[in-house]
Amino acid sequence: MSTDKLKVVIVTGLSGAGKTCAADWFEDHGYYVVDNMPPALIPNFLEIFGYGEEGIGKAALVVDIRSEEFFPELRTMLQVLKKDPRIDLTVLFMEASNEALIRRFSETRREHPLAKGGRTSARTIDLERSMLEDIRAMSDYILDTTNTKVAELYEEMTSVFTESAGEKKRFHIHVLSFGYKHGIAQGVDIVLDMRFLPNPFYVSSLRNLTGNNKKVQRYVLKHKEANQFMDQLDQMLALMIPHFVEQGKFHLNLAFGCTGGQHRSVAMANAMSQRLSQEGYQVTVEHRELQKKK
Secondary structure, eight states, X not given: OOOSOEEEEEEEESTTSSHHHHXXXXXXXXXXXXXXXXXXXXXXHHHHHTXXXXXXXXXXXXXXXXXXXXXXXXXXXXXXXXXXXXXXXXXXXXXXXXXXXXXXXXXXXXXOTTTTTSXXXXXXXXXXHHHHHHHHHHOSEEEEOTTOOHHHHHHHHHHHHSTTOOHHHHOEEEEEEEEGGGOOOOSOSEEEEOTTSOOXXXXXXXXXXXXXXXXXXXXXXXXXXXXXXHHHHHHHHHHHHHHHHHTTOOEEEEEEEESSXXXXXXXXXXXXXXXXXXXXXXXEEEEHHHHTTO
């Protein structure tokens, strides 16, 4: 009998967040994939097919809210699997913004499992978020696919789940900009207030531009306090991230806020994202208020 542990990945998360694409990636990389696996059946499945020299070696099991009557058992089942010395368990949680999920269900004409024949709404998605809150907290990796294309998702999966990936390449940082007057960003780990910086809104030639414009970026970054802030944030993240990894957390959400979410927060989010990418991290960027204009 082989002494190698059985690799098991539980793929879960919000409906419409990309679990099917993730399952396709695992299948292409030699995993035995089972979609919509009831949690109670996982131990029996692994006992029959998983262990020993003739076993499947590695499995990716998609478990989500479609098995609604069985899903509450998942938390207990994960605790059991984590304690099994024969298993190398990883929990992948996939999510996206409400706006992105609503758009995806609309484009594909699919029905959300909790919609019960009705239209997929923010309330439906928020209900699913609350049901999955405990599972999200137990996850090893959290992938936010709000602005991620399929090819980008596959690249990120490769960086996370291939053994050759370095620590930085495995760590994903999602950077968000937002405006306080439109409501503070939700579901983020660290909120950074950029209202201490001079406001380009009061410069007539910059008022109608955004932080994606180089003129606004130059204006914001010419102030030494902006660069001092990024230097100190960089130092703080360099201290925190290795310890996050030790605790099994490979995803971090940073939110840069300013008054309207048009100038300072966008420019600083872009500048910090570029710096973190150059340092080797996987980085995605989202500008909440600018998306609303599209």
